[in-house]
Amino acid sequence: MGIFLNNISLEEAKKIIEEGCRTLELKNEEIDTRFSLGRTTYEPHFAMISSPHFTASAMDGIAVNYLHTLEADITKPVFLENSKYEVVDTGDLVRDDFDAVIMVEDIEEVEGGVVIRKPAVPYQNIRPIGEDIAMGTMVLPSKHKIRAIDISSLLAAGINKVSVYEKIRVGIIPTGDELVNVWESPDKGQLIDYNSWTFAAMIEEWGGNPIRYDIVGDSYELIRDTLKRAVNECHMVILNAGSAKGRGDFTEEVLKSLGEVKFHGVSIKPGRPASFALIKDTPVFGVPGYPVSAFFVMDNIVKHAFFKVKNESFRERERVEAYISRKVVSSLKNDEFLRVKLGKVGQKLVASPLGRGAGVTMSLTNADGVVKIDKNHEGIEAGEKVMVEILKNKSNIDKTLVSIGSHDIVMDIISDMMNMEGYDLSSSHVGSMGGIMALKRNEAHIAPIHLLGENGIYNIDYVKRYLGDYVILKLIKRVQGFMVQKGNPLNINNFKDLTRIRYVNRQKGSGTRLLLDYFLEKNEVDKNEINGYTREELTHLTVAAQIAGKSGDCGLGVLSAAICMNLDFIPIANEDYDIVFHKSMLEDERFKCFYKIITSKGFKDKVMSIGGYDLEDTGKIIYV
Numbered sequence: 001m002g003i004f005l006n007n008i009s010l011e012e013a014k015k016i017i018e019e020g021c022r023t024l025e026l027k028n029e030e031i032d033t034r035f036s037l038g039r040t041t042y043e044p045h046f047a048m049i050s051s052p053h054f055t056a057s058a059m060d061g062i063a064v065n066y067l068h069t070l071e072a073d074i075t076k077p078v079f080l081e082n083s084k085y086e087v088v089d090t091g092d093l094v095r096d097d098f099d100a101v102i103m104v105e106d107i108e109e110v111e112g113g114v115v116i117r118k119p120a121v122p123y124q125n126i127r128p129i130g131e132d133i134a135m136g137t138m139v140l141p142s143k144h145k146i147r148a149i150d151i152s153s154l155l156a157a158g159i160n161k162v163s164v165y166e167k168i169r170v171g172i173i174p175t176g177d178e179l180v181n182v183w184e185s186p187d188k189g190q191l192i193d194y195n196s197w198t199f200a201a202m203i204e205e206w207g208g209n210p211i212r213y214d215i216v217g218d219s220y221e222l223i224r225d226t227l228k229r230a231v232n233e234c235h236m237v238i239l240n241a242g243s244a245k246g247r248g249d250f251t252e253e254v255l256k257s258l259g260e261v262k263f264h265g266v267s268i269k270p271g272r273p274a275s276f277a278l279i280k281d282t283p284v285f286g287v288p289g290y291p292v293s294a295f296f297v298m299d300n301i302v303k304h305a306f307f308k309v310k311n312e313s314f315r316e317r318e319r320v321e322a323y324i325s326r327k328v329v330s331s332l333k334n335d336e337f338l339r340v341k342l343g344k345v346g347q348k349l350v351a352s353p354l355g356r357g358a359g360v361t362m363s364l365t366n367a368d369g370v371v372k373i374d375k376n377h378e379g380i381e382a383g384e385k386v387m388v389e390i391l392k393n394k395s396n397i398d399k400t401l402v403s404i405g406s407h408d409i410v411m412d413i414i415s416d417m418m419n420m421e422g423y424d425l426s427s428s429h430v431g432s433m434g435g436i437m438a439l440k441r442n443e444a445h446i447a448p449i450h451l452l453g454e455n456g457i458y459n460i461d462y463v464k465r466y467l468g469d470y471v472i473l474k475l476i477k478r479v480q481g482f483m484v485q486k487g488n489p490l491n492i493n494n495f496k497d498l499t500r501i502r503y504v505n506r507q508k509g510s511g512t513r514l515l516l517d518y519f520l521e522k523n524e525v526d527k528n529e530i531n532g533y534t535r536e537e538l539t540h541l542t543v544a545a546q547i548a549g550k551s552g553d554c555g556l557g558v559l560s561a562a563i564c565m566n567l568d569f570i571p572i573a574n575e576d577y578d579i580v581f582h583k584s585m586l587e588d589e590r591f592k593c594f595y596k597i598i599t600s601k602g603f604k605d606k607v608m609s610i611g612g613y614d615l616e617d618t619g620k621i622i623y624v
């Protein structure tokens with residue numbers, strides 16, 4: 001288990017792939033010019049007709065024979081009778097017996113004809129045949145990526161069909177007994193196959209033609225048969241999952257039986273079990289099943305091969321310098337791709353690390369960028385400078401309000417509403433104390449907190465003690481309580497009951513954890529007696545999800561999370577969930593947007609429709 005053939009570097013892997021893809025040649029195909037955007041010409045294309053293909057007027061006016069206008073002068077106008085000219089509009093055919101066009105502004109209409117006061121010059125205001133494109137000239141060379149403007153030249157030149165490189169056909173084979181199609185609903189233990197559709201989208205982005213095969217169960221024979229078919233039908237093939245060494249992991253065995261495995265195991269994380277093989281000159285990639293691992297293998301390995309075969313270079317993502325918001329420990333065995341959120345606090349760009357699990361797709365969806373931690377480093381210290389490869393529109397970063405602290409669903413609502421206003425809210429959930437520390441280090445604009453002081457008043461004591469000259473903005477009051485399964489089958493009603501059930505706790509430094517500790521002490525319950533006291537989740541919703549999924553019996557959390565997961569709720573305490581920030585933020589446009597939203601009717605309506613909140617004081621400002 002877990003022993004891969006190799007542990008080669010990404011650079012070595014790329015070299016092996018380049019060598020392996022060398023013999024792959026793309027053919028050409030003829031396609032309709034109208035729909036050729038983004039395709040690459042296979043050969044030069046020459047104009048079939050001239051454009052314009054007749055002598056045309058360039059202006060609205062009259063077509064004349066210039067010889068009839070020679071005598072015209074400002075003081076001695078020339079009269080042209082009707083038969084000596086023809087009225088033309090821009091683009092109209094100019095008859096062979098005329099050779100100039102006089103603009104309508106330069107003529108005076110009179111009885112039986114027109115008067116002109118200036119002689120015409122031969123071919124003035126006339127577009128000669130082939131002015132734009134002469135028949136036989138080259139419109140586009142070979143290996144030219146067709147743009148919108150090229151389509152007009154091609155069509156104007158009478159080229160209705162273009163010969164382009166065929167799209168690279170990439171076969172995608174999702175494997176695994178646990179997989180079901182997106183149109184089926186998964187039972188316990190089953191998983192929706194979403195990887196194959198993500199791969200297809202990536203291949204389309206690169207300009208390829210994804211061919212998805214139906215899900216194949218964990219059977220050596222079935223995988224082998226499908227792979228044989230795909231190798232015949234496609235330029236390259238992706239075999240997804242089964243790349244590690246579990247019971248149903250056949251990737252390597254199948255690849256060996258049909259061709260030659262060039263490597264299995266690359267020192268990147270996520271993505272270690274990636275493999276590459278050649279089956280009769282067809283490149284086949286073993287891409288791990290975990291979605292984040294899969295993304296990085298696609299983005300770094302398969303994409304590299306794809307563009308080598310396409311013989312094109314792809315646009316590298318932009319990189320920016322940033323400072324990491326907290327310490328990250330990383331292994332010396334692999335290069336790690338760390339997903340981060342970015343925001344500008346003062347003059348500093350701050351990168352906040354997101355979830356690191358290989359199965360956490362939201363860490364990619366939410367990421368603004370990726371930091372590659374080199375395998376020669378043990379990690380990054382808080383405040384260390386890093387290079388971030390940008391995944392999203394960079395201009396959004398200046399519009400991002402960085403929030404670090406406690407989580408509540410209302411922050412998601414605000415985030416969505418800020419997006420609608422052209423701003424972004426980056427929320428990192430590190431608990432209330434983590435938020436205060438981030439403000440202290442000047443790495444967050446705002447911190448949502450809920451910390452019960454000894455005097456029974458929320459937040460003010462903590463801000464005084466740790467921050468001083470800061471502002472508290474009242475956001476919401478919410479109910480905290482026990483989230484339990486529907487019907488409360490274990491009859492959990494007080495803190496003593498927690499010693500006989502499976503509890504799900506929040507992380508250290510979170511307000512909810514501190515609230516639990518406060519009540520345990522008050523009720524004289526020993527935390528060591530609680531099964532699950534050390535089991536940590538990062539948000540109310542993830543605690544609720546554990547209980548809904550029956551992997552735990554009870555957790556402290558807010559009513560809205562219980563409602564969201566259809567759980568029963570036993571109220572324990574009302575608490576103030578407030579926003580803390582430095583007073584300079586009051587002038588910040590991002591904060592102003594935040595403030596405008598929380599005091600809007602739209603926000604209040606949305607929050608009230610969830611239930612479990614009180615908005616009486618929302619928007620009140622307390623200077624500490």
Ligand SMILES: Nc1nc2c(c(=O)[nH]1)N[C@H]1C(S)=C(S)[C@@H](COP(=O)(O)OP(=O)(O)OC[C@H]3O[C@@H](n4cnc5c(N)ncnc54)[C@H](O)[C@@H]3O)O[C@H]1N2
Binds near residue numbers: 178240244293
């Ligand atoms: N004992 C060891 N176990 C594992 C090791 C190891 O070295 N020793 N490596 C781990 C690493 S690292 C990775 S990455 C994964 C690779 O897993 P596989 O490629 O073998 O894939 P599966 O085990 O079949 O699935 C993993 C995970 O991904 C889900 N999956 C699979 N296909 C899809 C799909 N099409 N769409 C969505 N999700 C998919 C699958 O259900 C699993 O949850 O192995 C570790 N294990």
Ligand code: MOO
Binds near residue numbers: 268270272273288290
């Ligand atoms: O290397 Mo695996 O890809 O971390 O999850």
